[in-house]
Amino acid sequence: MATGIYKAFKKDKSPYYRVSITYKNKHISLGSSEDLETAKAIYKEATRILRYPKKYFVNPDKKTSGYKLMHISLAKYISLVNFRDNGIYIKTPIYLAKNSFIYFLSENVILTFSIDDLFYYSNHTIQARGGYYFVADYGLQTSILSRYGVKGHSIKGKDYIFKNGDELDFRYENLQVINKYNGVSQFEKNGRIFYKTKIHINGDFIVGVYNTEAEAALAYNKAVSLLENKLDKNYSKNYIEGLSNVEYAAIYNSIRLKKNFRDYVKKL
Template structure:
């Protein structure tokens, strides 16, 4: 059997071959194949990465055919920084890169290193998420971005780079559901909308919290009129129950919204 390759069998008795190596007293599993020659190629590519400083995160894809990109990044980081991390993380100066694909990495603050060292990031469409205790969590939640948050509307990447998830690069614009910002005669206003057959304006308010509470009041009004949709309601952490109730009672909903609900056909 070739160096770094070990023969084993599946439950059905079929043979396959595992590739592994030991580097700086660390035993590392590299992958497996039903072909012994491919398993050996995986081992050789891994050894090339560990022994050749000329192979870097910028050019490594041209040097591997069989080794997974995740394992290649882990090996590069182990070689250069002495830290073996199972997820595809490469330490940079003051931050780290998480390789979501071979040529596509996300940037994170070092404060998040422990978390992403043990949580694999996955992607479905434009949503990036991790599995945590059997549940899927959008990574945007770590920045106070709601699940329904839309880049450019509810939050922005300050430097324009949507792969840069460092905390200083993410600015929240709209923290609550159904709320957007506008300006009128130089004055900032917060517009609350509820989506039914289309977006209906609930009203314009001087603070974001008032707009968020007005949205909740609009949801209650819609439900009181028999509209039983799966509305998202805003959680207001900054107010006590009494303070919330006082604002809720004082807020007015636009007549346009009230008339729309009164005439809404379920």
Template sequence: MDKGIFRAVKKDGTVYYRASLTYRGKHISLGSYRDAGQAHSAYEEGIRLLNDSSLSLKSYRETSSLSFEKWVCLLNFRDNGIYLGNPIYMGQQLFYYYLTPHHVLKFDLEDLFYYSSHKIMRRGNHYFVSDYGMQLTLTSRYGIKNYAVPGRDYCFRNGDPTDFRRENLQIHNIYHGVRKTVTKNGQHLYTVRIHIHGNYLVGRYATDVEAAIAYNKAIDILRNKGVTNNFLSNYVEDIAPSRYAEIYSSLPIAPGILNYPAISPNNQ
């Protein structure tokens, strides 16, 4: 058997071959292959990649024996001295996460530990990681709610939706049902709407905290009227319960909510 190639057998008796190498004292698995020839090609390609500085990410070809993900991992180890299990290449003050050769996400170095242990998945233009058995959107890691609408509730300052560096993420609205608006005279207000067979205005408020609490108050009013929609309440941080109660009791709510017809259990 060639160096770096190991014969293995699956539970059903199928024979396959594993390729691996050791570099700078680190044992690295290169993957499993159907025959010894493919495994040997992967081993030779891995050795060449680690020792030939002229090879780069652009050198990768679809005909390569190594997967693109493994190619990125080996290059990062060669150039930056750290082996990461995910397709990450470190730069200055940031790192790149390669989903494909042409689809790359950018992150702050302070996020390196997290993304080195959490594989990013993509569905359309949405990115997810699996954390404790749950799929979490990347944006939720940065305080952006799952229901947030790009361009309205948050934006990428440089216009690049693959750049997740914190300096590039600008959050406009962090609360459910709240939208920051500007009046004709230039005044900034927070408009609150709630959906009950159409959008109902709750009110307009001076701060996002007041708007978030007003949304919660509207939920309570509607529930008391028998509305059973699965509303999501806003969680307002860094405010004492007494202060929350004070704001809650003083906030005006639009007549459309206050006068919403009560629903009897028989009509549900």
């Protein structure tokens, strides 16, 4: 049997070939194939990738990979090149750059992340569906936006923005959350920032306008409390970090909801 190729058998006794390579004292699985010639091609490509950096490369600045149609998958190609160049083997398709890293979903869809997220994405495979990027976390599909405090109902361009216009740049300094609470939106009037609270019943009802984001978020919670015994709907209340129980209660009790909203609730 050729170097790096091991014959194995499926449950139905049919043969297949596992391929692996040892580099920098690390044993790396390259995948498997049902025919021997393809297995040999996989091993040969891996050897070339590790031996010829000028031909097989990743440019993190230009977000190019040098990957061509090969027997080795793009994900394995990126892992090998990163290990060769940076000395760290990562199973997911990550290439390290200075203070950041890039993650290859495909040859053309390449995400950028802050280095602080390296451990997480080294252990979580990103998947994409219709521009929605998610990972499997504890058996659930979790949007990668949730790591930034972006809620599931949030609207791009309204509730959060990519500062440099690159929607594939998920570095913390580039993604800005504008409206992080349910029912709360920020607006400017006469040079001042205000926060409007809305809640959806049979349409959007304005609950009130407030000076602070915390007040607006708690106004939403107060509106939900009024509706809980009136409607068969599940509203998610806002959790406001940094408020003690005493502070929460003081703000909550001081909040006034618009009269037309209160009158509407009474009629339900």
